[in-house]
Amino acid sequence: MALSFVEGFLLGLGAAVPLGPINILIMNEAVKRYKNGVLIGLGAMSADMLYLLFIVFGLISFVNQPIVLDALSIFGGSFLIYLAYLIFKNKDAKIQTPQETIKHPKNSTLYLKGFTLTLINPYTIGFWLSASGYVAAKELDTFFTIFGMLGAILLWITVMPYLVHKAKHKISQNVSYWISVISAFLLFGFGIMMFINLLAF
Structure with missing residues (x-):
């Protein structure tokens, strides 16, 4: 059981980090x-949990079909480009502005961003299919492995945004501008x- 938890924890870090x-x-x-980052992470974790349930109940084969994966690639690519546009548009936002003067997005909007982006990412399906094959091959305890995976993901999505948020006071406006530009470029x-990849296959 302990081995299954540790292996699951490492797999979870492999998915999250x-x-x-x-x-x-x-x-x-x-x-x-800080809360914004956690909500994005919780949305992503919820999508991961949904795919885990699909695997546990043998439903993943319905998702792992060329037409479904192609559709996910189209929606996923479009959604990423849209998010890149939003981040680039707000690249000049002042990070040291008092919190009460900032109009924050709704909690549900942030959660859905993380959930949608993970759900429509074909690479998510690929990862969890590989992970399930690994778990089956090593004959790990399913419950403790999944518990370890979710524990690692939850740890990452709470600690990482906390560290980023605490470091924001050391980030100049110029650095913040370039973080936004690079983030938009990467997305x-x-x-x-x-x-x-869609056109290559």
Whole structure:
């Protein structure tokens, strides 16, 4: 059981830690407000849990179809490009503005951003299919492995935005501008890569 939890925890970190669209979005929001970053992360974690349920109940085969994956690539690429546009548009926003003067997005909007971006990302399906194959091959305890995975993801989406938010006072306005520009560029790149991969197959 302990081995299953540890292996699951490491798999969860493998899903959560790499720099991808979700982590870029979490960091971009956490600079403004800690809660914003956590809500993005919780939305992403909910989508991960949904795919885990699909795997546990044998429903993932309905999602892992070429037509479904192609549709997800189209929506996912478009959504990433849209998010890149929003971040680029607000690149000049002042990060040291008093909180009471800032108009923050609704909690539900932030949650849905994280949920939608993870749900329509074909790479999410690929990761969880690989993870489920790994768990089956090593004959790990399913419950403790999933518990470890979710524990690692929850730890990451609460600690990482906290560290980013605490460091915001050391970030100059010029650095904040370039963080937004680079974030927008990376998200745009991820979106374009989805379309390129779609056309390549």
